[in-house]
Amino acid sequence: MPELRKDPIIGRWVIVSVERAKRPNDFNVTHVGEEETKPCPFCEGNESDTSQEIFAVRKPGTQKNSPGWETRVIPNRAQNFTIYGDLDRRGAGMYDVMHPIGAHELIIESPQHFTDLFQMPEDKIEIALNTAVARMTDLEKDVRFKYCLLFKNHGVKAGGSKRSKHIRSQIIATPVTPTRVKEELRGSSFYYKYKDRCIFCDLIKQELDTGTRVVMETKHMIAVAPFASRFPFEIWILPKKHCSDFIKIGKEELKDLAGIFKGVFSKLSKALNDPPYNYMLHTAPFRREKKPGYWNTIENDYHWHIEITPRITQVAGFEWGSGFYINPTPPEEAAKHLRETKV
Amino acid sequence: MPELRKDPIIGRWVIVSVERAKRPNDFNVTHVGEEETKPCPFCEGNESDTSQEIFAVRKPGTQKNSPGWETRVIPNRAQNFTIYGDLDRRGAGMYDVMHPIGAHELIIESPQHFTDLFQMPEDKIEIALNTAVARMTDLEKDVRFKYCLLFKNHGVKAGGSKRSKHIRSQIIATPVTPTRVKEELRGSSFYYKYKDRCIFCDLIKQELDTGTRVVMETKHMIAVAPFASRFPFEIWILPKKHCSDFIKIGKEELKDLAGIFKGVFSKLSKALNDPPYNYMLHTAPFRREKKPGYWNTIENDYHWHIEITPRITQVAGFEWGSGFYINPTPPEEAAKHLRETKV
Numbered sequence: 001m002p003e004l005r006k007d008p009i010i011g012r013w014v015i016v017s018v019e020r021a022k023r024p025n026d027f028n029v030t031h032v033g034e035e036e037t038k039p040c041p042f043c044e045g046n047e048s049d050t051s052q053e054i055f056a057v058r059k060p061g062t063q064k065n066s067p068g069w070e071t072r073v074i075p076n077r078a079q080n081f082t083i084y085g086d087l088d089r090r091g092a093g094m095y096d097v098m099h100p101i102g103a104h105e106l107i108i109e110s111p112q113h114f115t116d117l118f119q120m121p122e123d124k125i126e127i128a129l130n131t132a133v134a135r136m137t138d139l140e141k142d143v144r145f146k147y148c149l150l151f152k153n154h155g156v157k158a159g160g161s162k163r164s165k166h167i168r169s170q171i172i173a174t175p176v177t178p179t180r181v182k183e184e185l186r187g188s189s190f191y192y193k194y195k196d197r198c199i200f201c202d203l204i205k206q207e208l209d210t211g212t213r214v215v216m217e218t219k220h221m222i223a224v225a226p227f228a229s230r231f232p233f234e235i236w237i238l239p240k241k242h243c244s245d246f247i248k249i250g251k252e253e254l255k256d257l258a259g260i261f262k263g264v265f266s267k268l269s270k271a272l273n274d275p276p277y278n279y280m281l282h283t284a285p286f287r288r289e290k291k292p293g294y295w296n297t298i299e300n301d302y303h304w305h306i307e308i309t310p311r312i313t314q315v316a317g318f319e320w321g322s323g324f325y326i327n328p329t330p331p332e333e334a335a336k337h338l339r340e341t342k343v
Numbered sequence: 344m345p346e347l348r349k350d351p352i353i354g355r356w357v358i359v360s361v362e363r364a365k366r367p368n369d370f371n372v373t374h375v376g377e378e379e380t381k382p383c384p385f386c387e388g389n390e391s392d393t394s395q396e397i398f399a400v401r402k403p404g405t406q407k408n409s410p411g412w413e414t415r416v417i418p419n420r421a422q423n424f425t426i427y428g429d430l431d432r433r434g435a436g437m438y439d440v441m442h443p444i445g446a447h448e449l450i451i452e453s454p455q456h457f458t459d460l461f462q463m464p465e466d467k468i469e470i471a472l473n474t475a476v477a478r479m480t481d482l483e484k485d486v487r488f489k490y491c492l493l494f495k496n497h498g499v500k501a502g503g504s505k506r507s508k509h510i511r512s513q514i515i516a517t518p519v520t521p522t523r524v525k526e527e528l529r530g531s532s533f534y535y536k537y538k539d540r541c542i543f544c545d546l547i548k549q550e551l552d553t554g555t556r557v558v559m560e561t562k563h564m565i566a567v568a569p570f571a572s573r574f575p576f577e578i579w580i581l582p583k584k585h586c587s588d589f590i591k592i593g594k595e596e597l598k599d600l601a602g603i604f605k606g607v608f609s610k611l612s613k614a615l616n617d618p619p620y621n622y623m624l625h626t627a628p629f630r631r632e633k634k635p636g637y638w639n640t641i642e643n644d645y646h647w648h649i650e651i652t653p654r655i656t657q658v659a660g661f662e663w664g665s666g667f668y669i670n671p672t673p674p675e676e677a678a679k680h681l682r683e684t685k686v
Contacts, residue, residue: 001425001442001443002423002424002443003440003441003442003443004440004441004442004443004444004518004519005438005439005440006438006439006440006519008437008438008439010522011522011525012522013517013519013521013522015423015424015443017423080345080358080360080669081345081358082344092570093549093552093553094351094542094545094546094549095348095349095351095549095570095571096348096349096351097346097347097348097349098346098347099344099346099347100344100345100346100347100358101347149661149664149665149667151660151661151664152660153659153660153661158660159657159658159659159660170661172661172667174356174667175347176347176349176356176667178356178665178666178667179353179354179355179356179526179665179666179667180664180665180666180667181665182354183522183526183666199437202437203437206436206437206438209436210436227435227438228438278660278661278663278664279660280660280661280663280664280665282664307664309660309663309664314502315502316496316502317494317495317496317501317502317621317622317623317652318492318494318496318513318515318621318623320621320623320652321492321494321523321621321623321625321650321652322492322521322522322523322524322623323521323522323523323524323526324492324515324517324519324521324522324523326423
């Protein structure tokens with residue numbers, strides 16, 4: 001019989017099929033019609049084909065918008081946000097509206113034409129992650145911004161570009177906190193009030209004790225298939241040590257995160273034939289620790305993590321509309337399969 | 344410049360592009376590779392190709408599972424839920440789990456092979472809607488159920504079946520309230536406490552006063568493109584008279600709802616070349632009025648409505664993960680276009 005499982009953080013219910021579980025081969029991921037256009041504007045040497053760079057990790061002595069970089073950050077082509085002006089918060093009758101002050105940036109994560117993170121050497125993944133930290137640290141200084149989304153769309157079916165698969169992630173800084181984040185903050189704050197403990201810390205402890213949903217573990221990080229996974233092969237990566245704010249990550253932890261990224265994405269790619277996926281960082285809103293109050297228990301109640309969601313099943317209408325999911329692969333089986341996938 | 348708009352009910356922010364708005368032709372909906380398999384198991388005469396019927400609206404004297412029906416309700420083929428047993432709510436360490444007690448039913452809305460609601464005569468649409476009311480009324484009697492989802496997946500890209508496009512909707516009765524519904528209940532309850540008015544009633548009044556986002560209006564119903572539409576050509580249908588519970592719909596209102604369905608889906612189909620879409624009923628949880636308390640202001644604070652979401656754009660990873668959307672078509676333009684679409 002399937003099980004109805006509850007996500008402990010936001011209270012989302014998921015039906016997890018336990019019998020007749022779908023295995024990796026059942027998903028049959030294909031890549032027909034995904035040929036890239038050449039030349040790739042994101043490769044080293046083609047800097048003039050992109051917008052002007054905002055930031056780069058560069059070899060000493062090299063010039064802006066020219067070769068010699070490790071990572072390069074440029075504005076996103078479609079500019080739905082503007083960095084100029086003030087928010088101009090106003091009403092429109094009962095509605096609320098403001099200027100879309102924000103930033104939307106692309107992090108080109110390698111000068112070489114890699115197409116998935118695991119293909120990169122660990123030290124280069126580390127540089128890419130550090131670039132995100134640097135950009136987020138800079139964006140936090142702008143007091144108009146409340147939140148910063150860091151995410152990746154890998155593969156056309158996950159919203160990735162058809163033009164080039166060159167490895168890159170994206171950052172969106174916004175003047176509002178997204179609803180999913182608010183739900184998590186509300187849920188984890190509620191738990192903290194009740195238990196005086198971080199819900200994510202409890203979750204990590206239970207997952208390490210049980211072991212059945214652990215995909216990988218390093219000294220500082222853990223990758224688990226969450227108990228109430230919405231999607232087959234959903235994976236969360238969390239730091240073992242409590243911390244609400246990703247940009248406070250330590251040097252050792254970042255190194256470890258690069259390692260676990262390489263491991264997890266190698267396994268996913270091999271097990272599921274390079275599946276389309278998204279990942280998204282969930283971290284505390286900007287300057288949260290400085291505003292104690294109902295939703296702010298000064299960094300204790302929230303715990304940054306990264307949610308990786310392969311896009312290998314069609315999401316049905318009722319899942320969209322209700323936030324109530326059916327997952328055909330138990331996380332225990334997904335984790336076991338990924339643990340056993342040799343890379 | 345685009346606008347950052349807030350959905351007043353759940354506080355979800357959406358970026359709405361105002362310049363360079365996408366028009367219907369920009370979406371380029373195609374139907375390649377969507378040929379149906381014959382014969383259709385849902386057509387009159389093929390009753391033996393489906394599961395046994397649970398309920399039917401039938402001509403007097405006709406037999407169960409034989410021709411002579413107007414609508415027929417059968418169990419969904421993939422049974423993720425079970426109607427037998429008790430919930431057996433239990434903990435698994437910090438997690439919560441229960442048996443997936445529930446019902447998943449298909450409403451075959453016509454004995455003829457129609458593929459979209461607007462093709463049906465209004466009186467037949469009314470019978471189809473009445474069938475949903477009858478099933479929901481019956482399911483409410485089962486005290487194990489807390490909520491009932493009524494929805495439609497139209498078109499393969501909206502999760503519709505590849506096998507047959509025969510018109511049908513779906514019902515899922517669950518022992519839990521889905522998170523999206525909880526968000527709406529929380530938001531509308533908050534507004535009610537502050538204003539002593541229903542937020543949806545206020546919204547209807549403002550939309551009727553402004554007029555720019557109204558798609559259609561009948562005596563009892565209104566169809567609007569919501570102010571903070573997540574998707575191009577998103578439409579909500581609401582009863583003008585306050586009511587939290589869909590199954591209490593009156594005879595005249597139901598007739599009117601059939602009429603506005605016919606109008607709205609005719610326009611959508613013509614304007615966007617038969618786009619894939621989902622619709623979902625948002626109604627109060629079962630037996631809500633009998634439980635006054637913090638979230639229950641005895642029917643006053645919630646207002647049932649139907650959300651229609653065309654699936655004509657790819658939803659990007661960050662929209663999924665954050666609940667923060669970018670919509671390239673302002674609802675004012677979508678509404679204007681649909682108003683002017685002659686059917």
